[in-house]
Amino acid sequence: MALTDTGIRAAKPREREYKLADSGGLYLLVTPSGGRLWRLKYRFLGIERKLALGKYPAMTLGEARKAAHAAKVSMSGGDDPSAAKRRERVARKLAAGITFAAVSQEYVEKAEREGRSPATITKLRWAREWLLPAIGHRPISEVEPHELLAVLKQQENKGNLETARRTRAFASRVFRYAVATARAKTDPAALLLGAVAAPQPKNLAAIIDAKRVGDLLRAIDAYSGNFTTRYALALSPHVFVRPGELRQAEWSEIDFDAAIWRIPAARMKQRREHVVPLSRQSLAIFAAARELTCHGRYVFPAMGKQDRPLSENTVTAALRRMGFAADEMTAHGFRAMASTLLNESGKWSSDAIERALSHRDTDQIRAVYHRGAHWKERVAMAQWWSDHLDTLREGATILPFANAAR
Structure with a gap:
């Protein structure tokens, strides 16, 4: 029935x-x-x-x-x-695994497993969010250049040229990954290189005049804000590492006996360990900070949050409160300050200065050779630089550097 x-x-x-x-x-x-x-x-x-x-x-x-x-x-x-x-x-x-959304998420997770820095992962996710509304649902092998171009033009029309550049670059990485994993045949983002206006490079503001450097150092000494911020400010000109590397410094990385700061590769832009020789002045600043924050993980913890480092805008905001405008000095400007004045001194080789700045050597064979080179020179340079900063702080008459190389 x-x-x-x-x-x-x-x-x-x-x-x-x-x-x-x-x-x-x-x-x-x-x-x-x-x-x-x-x-x-x-x-x-x-x-x-x-x-x-x-x-x-x-x-x-x-x-x-x-x-x-x-x-x-x-x-x-x-x-x-x-x-x-x-x-x-x-x-x-x-089909669920070959959409742009799925493959791009897979690519970001791969970058995380490879140990890319949290800042890099954040930028990747940010670029991905720009693309998802337009092509996230599309099978990655079927995405056409004009679909990507529409997103980039939208950003360009708003004046966000750097955003457009980063978005295209991220898309290209995802498509190349899809090609490598047999889920796409081509990289349509590669065809859009130069399709939107290129952002004009901007030099980050930095004080490089000796007299003005002295003004900055005295202002840091007189800074009356949070003590953690003050120590971060005080250390910045001596070690001239990148702002993110400074604010995320951990006590486990500081070796007082050897007078070095060993920054792990995971936190470095170039993804390789960077060792910073510490002058007597740098060690003194670390020692002063240790009296107050050694019970936590970070050398420069966020106010009231020992488990988190200072925010990325803290040092820059402090510079503004001290009267240094955005077009005069930035947190990143301490690197340009050191690079300029060290090179102008004629006392140190450019290779030693570049290694101190942790800049990548474009010649890979040369880079391998130079990785451990110039250490003694860098140690001497670190102490000379801190002594020179003390001289500038005291406002002594500064004679022009000799042009002769060391």
Whole structure:
């Protein structure tokens, strides 16, 4: 007897699952938990098989009969309905993994596993968010250059040229990753290189005049804000590392006996460990900070949050409060200050200065050789530089540096 909706609704669960037959091999399987599942029993190439069609009441009786009929039509054409359903399931799974959203997320997670810095990961996620509304749902192999260009032009029209540059670069990395993993054939973002206006490079403001450097150092000495910020400010000109490397300094990295600061590769822009020789003045600043923050992880913890470092804008904000404008000095400007004055001194080799700044050597063979070179010179340079800063702070008459190299 054929099933009816009334009979289906009246079916109660039993201790064991049981079947309610309809016709043509279609039946309803009632489970002990109360589930009601449509199944089709059929034979293909002489072998009995079963095909799951759906659940009642999401799939009505009429819909189940239509699905059973469609399966039989497919079977009459020589196709096994169960095999076809498995293929569809695999296709859906693959399709979910080949959208731009899926592949770009996979790329970001790969970057995290490779130990890229938190700041880099944040930038990758930021660029990804720009692209998701436009192409996130699209199979990555089908994305066309004009789809990406629309996003970049939107950014360009708002004057966000650097954002457009970073967005295109991120997209290109994702497409190259998709090509490498056999999910795309080409990188459409590569075709857009130069398609939008390039951002004009801006030199970060830095004080390089000797007299003005003295003014800055005296202002730091007189800074009356948070003591952690003051120590970060005081140390910045002596070690001239990148602002992020400074504010995230941890006590485990400081070796007072060896007078070095060993910054791990994970925090370095160039992804290689950087060792900073510490002058007597630098050690004194670290020692003063240790009296107040040694019980925590960070040398310069955020105010009231020992488990977090200073925020990235803290030093710059302090410079503004001290009266140094954005076009005069930035937190990054301490590096330019040291680079300029050290080079002008004529006392130190450019290689030693570049190593102190942790700049990448474009010649890879030379870079390997120079990795451990110039250490003695860097140690001497660190002490000379701190002594020179003391001289500038005291406001002594500064004679022009000799041009002769050391």
